[in-house]
Amino acid sequence: MPALSRRNAAVAALAALAITVQAPSQAWAGWTDQTDGKQAKGGKNGRTITVQTKVRTTVNGDAKSAATGNLSSADSNWTPPACWYEPAFSPKEIEKTVKAWRGFGDGVPLFEGVGEFVGDYLDSRYKEGKPYKNYNLDKQGRGMFWAAAVNPNRKDDPEASACDKQPFWVDEGETPDEPLAVTPRILAEYAYDELPVPETEIRMAPEGETKVNLPTWAWLDKAKFKPVSVTASIPGSGLSATTTAKPVALTIDPGTPDAETYPASGECPLDGDKIGRPRAKGTPADTEPPCGVRYLRSSGKGGAYQLKATLTWQIRWTSSDGDGGPLPEGVYGASQDVVVREVQAVNR
Incomplete structure (x- = not known):
């Protein structure tokens, strides 16, 4: 060669x-x-x-x-x-x-x-x-x-x-x-990358499709959206850190400018152990929800709006050497179809 x-x-x-x-x-x-x-x-x-x-x-x-x-x-x-x-x-x-x-x-x-x-x-x-x-x-x-x-x-x-x-x-x-x-902080930041948060799919009432100008209630299943922690460690070293994410707010983007959100900011805060709440049976259809959306125009025949729900998670870490504190908040969102129909008037 x-x-x-x-x-x-x-x-x-x-x-x-x-x-x-x-x-x-x-x-x-x-x-x-x-x-x-x-x-x-x-x-x-x-x-x-x-x-x-x-x-x-x-x-x-x-x-x-x-x-x-x-x-x-x-x-x-x-x-x-x-x-x-x-x-x-x-x-x-x-x-x-x-x-x-x-x-x-x-x-x-x-x-x-x-x-x-x-x-x-x-x-x-x-x-x-x-x-x-x-x-x-x-x-x-x-x-x-x-x-x-x-x-x-x-x-x-x-x-x-x-x-x-x-x-x-x-x-x-x-x-x-x-x-x-x-270091423990690097382990905590790596654990941040490993946090497995659930898909952000909200529940709504009415379910399936909603009507123009009538509020749609939105909430999260509190049993699903609970704090989640990841512990990162190097085995045998004594070094470890635990990073915990806690849901704190839900932001709703209706997918069209022809809509209003509740609250007006589109951000539904954590209320105790839940975000938003289901519409109780017997609640008048025009009652404003604590978290939700009101569409002002139909989504058209065969169409649907892409509502995006983004959950904000508060992040904190602790470690084996006693260090800890906050890390930047994390966000994760997903889109879902919302069909909006015109209210059908009945002529007599």
Whole structure:
């Protein structure tokens, strides 16, 4: 294989270092071998070793089997983290990873010898004292190499490239001098991304179709729309955070300017443990509801308005180290058809 082609192949292989490494962790300050977190698909910059995150989430509240969605932040300037650094490799695992790379390309045209090239590159960092010597094997059990992990929900975000450092060493019990190192708050923000909120489908009276100029009552099933919590943790680390979402308001968009909402703002607040309420039997048809809509024009033959109901969730977090507080409110909405007919007059 010509030297130039080998070099080009080596450069391509180095660019391919944005890989998913499924690294079982050895004991480190109580860390255990558990690696069944979601798959992180690698860094954006094409040069950073990334790992499958070991963060686990546990959902309390609504069952995972229910129809659910994920919240969007009401604050357009804030999103959950796209990446972070977390404990990933023991010294023996770094050594094993480098050795595995040395076998890359064997017997494959154009890539023959590339594995050795990449192995030399990694050894220069982790074996030959630049900056680590002999993979830190003398520190086995007294620390870990931390590596970049990408939030699997945000792997395509440009911010996923922010974690562009190769794995770096952290002594047992030390806090990395790295803003994106995993903390309880980062776990809480990741849990925000994992909150499974129910589909925002409101109940209405009258049901099926409504009439022009007559109020339609709207409410939420309080048994379904209850607080939901997600706890994110790295098993064995003692680090965990719980993020809780509580529904606080329902916003109704009738789907047409030819309508009025109740209240006029279109925002129905939480009232005790419910939002809105069903229309009681015997209530006059023209009674204004605490939450609802009145259409001023029919939806036409065979037509329907797309009413959008958006629920606002108040978010707070607590953690294993006592920290906590609010996070930006989350919103989640869905549309549903509303058929509106003209009131049929009866001539006698």
